[in-house]
Amino acid sequence: MAPPAQSQRSPSPSQPSGKGEVSDLKMQLRQLAGSRAPGTDDSKRDLFKKVISYMTVGIDVSSVFSEMVMCSATSDIVLKKMCYLYVGNYAKYNPDLALLTINFLQRDCKDEDPMIRGLALRSLCSLRVPNLVEYLVGPLGAGLKDGNSYVRMVASVGVLKLYHISPSTCLDADFPALLKHLMLNDPDAQVVANCLSALQEIWGLEASSSEEAVREREALISKPIIYFLLNRIKEFSEWAQCTILELVSKYAPPDSNEIFDIMNLLEDRLQHANGAVVLATIKLFLQLTLSMTDVHQQVYERIKAPLLTLVSSGSPEQSYAVLSHLHLLVMRAPMLFASDYKHLYCQYNEPFYVKKLKLEMLTAVANESNTYEIVTELCEYAANVDIPIARESIRAVGKIALQQYDVNAIVDRLLQFLEMEKDYVTAETLVLVKDLLRKYPQWSHDCIAVIGNISSNNVQEPKAKAALIWMLGEYAQDMQDAPYALEGLIDDWEDEISPEVRLHLLTAVMKCFFRRPPETQKALGAALAAGLADMHQDVHDRALFYYRLLQHNVSVANSVVNPIKQAVSVFADTQSSEIKDRIFDEFNSLSVLYQKPSYMFTDKEHQGPEDLGNLSIGAEPADDILPAQRVEANDKDLLLSTTEKEESRAHVNNDSAYNAPAFDNSLSQLSVPQTQGDLVSLGPTYTQQPSSTIDDIFGLGLPVTASAPSPAPPLLKLKTKPVLDPTAFQQKWRQLPVSVSQEGSITPQGVAAMTTPQALLRHMQAHDIHCIASGGKSPNFKFFFFAQKADDPSNFLVECIINSSTCTAQLKIKADDQTATQAFVTLFQSALSNFGMA
Amino acid sequence: MISQFFVLSQRGDNIVFRDYRGDIQKGSAEIFFRKVKFWKEDGETEAPPVFNVDGVNYFHVKVVGLLFVATTRANVSPSLVLELLQRIARVTKDYLGILNEDSIRKNFVLVYELLDEVIDFGYVQTTSTEVLKSSVFNEPIMVDSAHMPPLGPAALFMQGNKRMPGTAVTKSVVANEPGGRKREEIFVDIIEKISVTFSSSGYILTSEIDGTIQMKSYLSGNPEIRLALNEDLNIGRGGRSVYDYGGSSGSGAVILDDCNFHESVHLDSFDVDRTLTLVPPDGEFPVMNYRMTQEFKPPFRINTLIEEAGSLKAEVILKIRAEFPQNITANTVVIQMPVPTYTSRVSFELEPGAVGQVTDFKESNKKLEWGLKKIVGGSEHTLRAKLTFSHESHGNITKEAGPVSMTFTIPMYNCSRLQVKYLQIAKKSKTYNPYRWVRYVTQANSYVARI
Known part of the structure; x- marks a missing residue:
């Protein structure tokens, strides 16, 4: 119940506020307390109602606590319930008074009416007063063995409440064992479900400190329990079914027959009207079939229709939750939804957040065969009166163009947008045309002809203005009045509030100068x-x-400002594939709606059981895309990062050239002692991950350490023959956070040696670092390495992307034991930099 | 697991507030309300149903103008919580007959009783109206239903059509009627929401029907019920593309893309003879939801014409034709059309002899609005609007106006042709003959004509 807040709210006419009323109530309650006159219960009911209604609106009525307790001697169940509600709300803050209630609650726990026994037990467990827990153990024990299922239902949740007030009392009384027994034997499905929920929570919280709890928690996802629950699934309420399905999704069946059995058993759950049941089933199906590409794809096909039905039935809120999940799946496998694009069209009365998801999906599913229709539809939205959606739609058209389908027609459309002469349309379009030109310089002719006609006076938004200025500079020789347009903008320098625009203006005018100096x-x-x-x-x-x-x-200035540019091939994805995988693992949770993995929005304690549960399974089925596709995907990432940097790099160089030398020196001076210092002090004290700034320092400092004659001998010893199968590797890779991400170097000799692909692998193996997958083609090679500590089975995982043209290596390192990461990094870097030297 | 549940009025007052786990600091209702009321993120002004503030996740659904809210710190299934909120609203309505601020305020103790049993320590125990009956002891205090809009799609039947007893759906499942005896009756409503998008040339771009068979039973003794649907009903469109219209319209078969069922429904003979068997639980619930993209005849055709008349003037002609049988009447029809933003004045001209029609120019969002109380099947209506512009239009005014959208309700008509062929109540006694109401209604969801 609401804590007894002092009313901060300004009182509204329907809600009394004053102290006067409360003391009035107190008086009246006192009068009634001892009365046995007929009709007393009715008057009590009225008074109790008043008390509860004050409580609801936030008026502190704790001062009538003793009177309420005195009045509670009644057989009227409605009165009792109100009294329980009141007591549950205020006991925590009035522990002394709470003691008063113990007596009558304990008595009620032995009432002959099971309803009263249950209610009293629930209230007793809800007092949340630590020094009263001793009074809970007896009634709870009796409740778990009660003949009535309602009482057992209340008692099983009661155990969990007790655990939260006093874990030790709960464990000492051996309640978890009793719950487990009930879970496997109780005829009532809700009792079973409550026991399961309570056990999951208790073992989940205990797991960090107790080995036994870890075992118990794993036992919950053992085959006998999973099968026991699955076989009774239809006896459970729809809500309990969700709990069970979530539990089963953590279970890893040992063979595919079992997987099919489970899926066949649960097939009809996909037709459930409750979206939560359907999504829980879908999550299970997706998890089960991760390692079976064909079946996994069939699951996608199978779940499409139920998902679309859920999206269109139910309240807008429910359909939003389902649509977010559809969005996740569409973004993961757009080609599987390419033929369903019409379902993703926006309806005019949908809220913005729904339309936005739909636009993203439409963008993703566009391919050769449907692009024309999708873009036509998007153009309708662009002309719409709904401005935010019009903007999003134009961006969507641009993204589709960047995906390379039917660019020709799309460029025409974009240019038509400019003719609409709506400020926001023009602004969005300019930004897009700029991106398009960076990717397809061959279109410059058509675009420039139209852009040249746009007066910069009509463009106000900084992003759009910057885009226009960029084009004026870049294509100065093709646009007749580029110098004059720029001149006009410079005249208004004082009024230009955006520094981004002013920066662009400087660069553009420089570019223009080298092309048309006199003007x-x-x-x-x-x-x-x-x-x-x-x-x-x-x-x-x-x-x-x-x-x-x-x-x-x-002439140097010219080559700095106007370097030869390569067309951008792919623009950076905003989210790493790793984060996407984590979100996928957390299907049917808030992660999908927020588009963030749970560690980004929940505190440790509440990530709780679910997350840890995932870790402990060990053998989650792997998707078999390990070497080839992974590398391909990451090659793309690589390109992205280089190309995206292209512009900013130039500008970083520019900026830092001014004061770089001093800055750099100080860094390298700083970093050497610091690295060594860390190597020495490596130990339990070093628990936190390095912050990104330190990371940078390391990144800069490391080559120095590596090339130093003989670095301090690393404290870390690695196992010579570690074992880790690819599946486990992949699972770990997905679950662990990146502990270090930095750049390393490789010698030119090393690069030369890489012509025989096995050379590097053998070299690293000599350092007890083993390769698990590799791929790529010149100049980018990608390797996944792993190593294990000699003294305990803690793993290090490395993703290493070597660029043979720049002699650099991008490293991403993940470790079971974060404290040893730095030592490992040093080891790895020195091994890598030695490559080819021998 | 849910930490708190509360219901807020439109002004942000707590009507009920229940804390289940005590792990969220006080003031969450205020934090929530302020956030929703002044939502502003990436240009949106409407808060999404789920958001996170300082590690607390807030879920809300809007029901009859009230906010039903749940909070939690855990990473739970959003569908589960939103479904639950919706379900709490439905159960409350089952008990109170009518769900609104007034009825909840009058019955808040009963609502607390319900909340105590629905959720325990954040875990859902039951949402079954029937199961809850055994643990709810307060008698509902009825509020006057005369001018209170009730919850849900069944509200459509409240308009007092003679064939449909509107008041029945506002009856509490527990309260006795004044006469003491309860009337034995059962309602089956086939509610279809249709979405159609017409291209500027009148061709159908997309269409979809989202239907629900909703049931509300007041039968005593929970008899088994058989519900027979069209025998030629097909489900799933096999390998064919969903939008492949060819041929199917002539055959008369009803083809659903997909459907789902309430958990009480047995489908044992569904594949054979398209009958659903169920023991209806108390209260209102959807027996079946279905979705159809098969071609159907849209109930209305919309024709729009915009003509420039001089540099600062234009004329809009809107024509609506009702393409359903004459014995059917659509009601509460509203047609809206955005006009160019530089429109300063609009004068309307209705057809001669028009009754029950209103027109309006919404200055603030530059929209024409045309309301018609009734449209009889087969009829046609026209509106002429003369627009005056504040400055000259550049280029194409059709690009700056539209699309035309339409909302309407058509009782006793459904586009999908899905039917309840019969409704059989299994009860031994021959004299037992409860009232059975099977009602159809079609509603516009997104009905749009581009110009």
Whole structure:
């Protein structure tokens, strides 16, 4: 119940606020307490109701506690219930008074009416007063053995309540064992379900400190218990079915026959009207078939229709929850939903958050055969009066264009958007045209012709303005009035509030200058002067840099500002595949709605049982895409990161050139002692993951350590013949967080040696680091390594992407034992940098 | 596991508040209400049904203007919690007859009784109206139903059509009627929500029917019921593309894309003769939900014409044709159309002799609105609107207006042709003959014509 909050709310006419009323109530209750006159119960009911209604609106009525208890001597069950509710609400804050209630609650626990026994027991367990727990053990024990299922139902949850007040009391009384017994023997399904929920929570919380709890928790996902529950699944309420299905999804059947048995048994759950049951079943099916690509795909086909039905039946809120899950699946396997694109069209009365999901899905499922229709539909939304949706739709069209389908037609559409002459449409379109040009420079001719006609006065949004300015600079020679348009913008420098726009303006005018010097000279001078006087640090620095660069050498300046550019092949995905996998593992939870894995929005304690449960299974079926596809996916990532950086790198260089030397020196001086220091002090004290700044320092400092004549001997000893099968590797990879992510180096000799692919593997093996999968083609190679500590079975997992043209290696390291990560990293780096030297 | 459940009024007052686990600090209701009321994230002004503030997850559903809210710190199944909130609303309605702020305030002790039994320490125990009967002891205090909109789609029947006893659905499952004896009756409602998008040339781009067979039983002794549907009903469209219309419309077979069922429904003979067998639990519940994208005849055709008339003027002609039988009448029809944002004035011209029609120009969001109380099958109605612009339009005004959207309700009509052929109540006695009401209704969900 609500804590006895002082009423902060301003009183509304229907809600009394004053102290006067409460003391009035107190008086009246006192008068009634001893009365046996007929009709007393009715008057009591009225008074109790008043008390409860005050409590609901947040008025503190704790002062009538003793009167309420005095009045509770009654056989009227409605009165009793109100009294229990009141007591449960205030006992925690009035432990002394709570003692008063123990007596009558204990008496009621022995009432002959099972309803009263149950209610009293529930209230007794809800008092939440630690020093009263001794009074709970007896009634709870009796309750678990009660002949009436209602009482047992209450008692099984009661045990969990007791655990939360005093874990030791609960465990000492051996209640978990009793719960387990009940779970396997009780004829009442809800009692069984409550026992299961209670045990899951208790063992989940205990698991961090007790080996036994870990075993008990694993026992819950053992075959006998799973089968016992599955065979009775239809006896359970729809809610309990969800609990059971969630539990079963953690169970890993040893062979495929068992998987099919389970799926056949639960097939009809997909036709349930309760979306929660259907989603729990879907999660189970997806988890079970992860290792069976064909069946997994069949599951996708099978669940489409039920999901779509759930989306369109039920309340908007429910359909949103289901749609988010559909979204997850569509983004995972867009091609499987390509023919269903019409189901993803927006309806005009849907809320924004639903339309947004649908637009993302439409973008994802677009392929050769449906792009035309999808883009036509999206163009309808773009013309819509609903501005946020119009914007999203234009972005969606742009994304589809970047996916390479039917670009020709789409470019035409985008250019038509510009003709609509709506500010927001123009703004969004400009940003997109800029991205398109970065990917398809061959379209510049058509685009530039239209862009050239846009007056910068009509573009206000910083992003769009920056895009337009970028194009003016980049295509200065094709746009007749580029220098004059830029000049106009520079004239308004003072009024330009966005530093991003001013930065772009500086760069654009530089680019323009090298292409059309006489026309731009004046504008460049004005821009540099304005930039040097700018209050914004970045703008100031960039202007100064350009100024000195021009002073130093004009042709160098030209090559810095106008380097030869490669077309961007893929734009970066905002989410790593690892995070996506984690979200998929947490199917049918909030992670899917928030599009974040649970560790990002829940505190440790509440990640609780579920997460840990996953870890302990060990043999989760693996998807068999290990080497090839993984590498492919990551190759893409690699490209992304390089290309995305392309622009920013230039600009980082520019900025740092000004003060880089000093900065760098200080770093390398700093980092050497620090690394060594850490190596020495490696131990239990080093528990936290390095923060990203330290990480950077390490990243910069490491090559120094590695090339140092002989680094301090690492404290870490690795096992010579570790064992880890690919499935386990993959599961671990998915579950563990990245503990270190940094860049390493490889010698040119090493790169040369990589022409024989096995060379590196053998080399690393000599350092007790073993390869589990590898792939890629020049210049990017990808390796997955693992190693195990010599003295305990703790694993290190490494993803290493070697770029042979730059002689660098991107490392991502995950470890069971975080404390040893740094030592391992050093070891790994030194092994890698030695490669090819022998 | 759920930490708290509460119901807030539109003004943000707690009507009921139940804390189950005590792990969320006080003030959560205020935090929630402020967040929902002043929602502003990535340009959205409408809060999604689930959000997280400082590690607390808030779930809410809107029912009859009230907010039903649950909170938790755990990473639970959102479908489960949202479904549960919806179900709590339904159970409460079963008990109170009518669900609204007034009825909950009058019966809050009863509602607490329900909440105590529905959830224990955050775990759902039961949402069955029937099971709950044994542990609810308060008698509901009835509120006046005359002008209170009730919960759910069955509200459609409240409009006082003579064939349909509207008040019955507002009866509590536990309260006795004034006469003392309960009337034996059962309601089966086939409710279809249709979505159609017409292209500018009048061609159907997409269409879908989302239907529910909803039941509410007031039969004593829980007899078994058999519900027979169309014998030629097909489910699943096999390998064919969902939008492959060819041929199916002529055969007369009803083809559902998919459907799901309430857990009380037995499907033993469904594959053979399309009958559903069930022992209906007390209260209101959906027997079956279904979805259909098979081609159907849309009940209305919409024709829109926009013509420029000089530089600052244009004329809009809206034409609605009802394409259903004459003995059927649609009611509460509203047609909306956004017009160019620089429209400053609109004058309307209704057809001569028009009754029960209203027109309006919504200045704030630049929309035309045309309301018709009734449209009889087979009839046609026209509206002319003269727009005056504040400045000259550049280019194509059809791109700056529309689409036309329409809402309506058509009682005793359903587009899918899905039917309840018979409703059999298994009870020995020959004299036992309870009232059976089988009612159909079609409602617009998203009915849009592009221009």
